[in-house]
Amino acid sequence: MKLKPSQITESVAELKSMIRNTSTGYQKQRLTAISLFRSGQATTRKQISKMIGVDRKTVGHWFATYVSEGLDALLTRNYSPGRPPHLTPEQQDVLRSELSKPEGFSSYQQIIDYTEKTFDVKMNYKAVHALVHYKWKAKLKVPRKSHIKKTKKPVRRSS
Numbered sequence: 001m002k003l004k005p006s007q008i009t010e011s012v013a014e015l016k017s018m019i020r021n022t023s024t025g026y027q028k029q030r031l032t033a034i035s036l037f038r039s040g041q042a043t044t045r046k047q048i049s050k051m052i053g054v055d056r057k058t059v060g061h062w063f064a065t066y067v068s069e070g071l072d073a074l075l076t077r078n079y080s081p082g083r084p085p086h087l088t089p090e091q092q093d094v095l096r097s098e099l100s101k102p103e104g105f106s107s108y109q110q111i112i113d114y115t116e117k118t119f120d121v122k123m124n125y126k127a128v129h130a131l132v133h134y135k136w137k138a139k140l141k142v143p144r145k146s147h148i149k150k151t152k153k154p155v156r157r158s159s
Helices: 012-021 025-039 045-052 056-069 071-075 089-100 108-119 125-135
Strands: none
Touching: 012 025, 025 045, 025 056, 025 071, 045 056, 056 071, 089 108, 108 125
């Protein structure tokens, strides 16, 4: 799709203001491409692509999006939804409440067994560790070893 500078509805000053106010790099690149073309500093996709550092086909895609859908569509980035989590939000809440109990879990293997028995969901060690340790910042309830000479009763000092 061939874009003409007259088809760009925003002025160069408006585009430069948008470039200054945006915080994301991909939006700055796209606005800069439109601004360069509108101002006449670059007249071809190849020139714009060299100035910005992207492929000319990418600039062509940006211009086609701008013409067909407008500036808002050009500045939005569509992400794929990603992989669904192993546990539903309700199951995560139940597991979190179990972790917060005083008896809790003493190992990640116990958590794996609990999720398999309670929710019928198989999770590997790495997934459980990432969820509990990194995402929730939870700690396992593990008793620490004590020295054998240490007494259970506090020592009374005579003064």
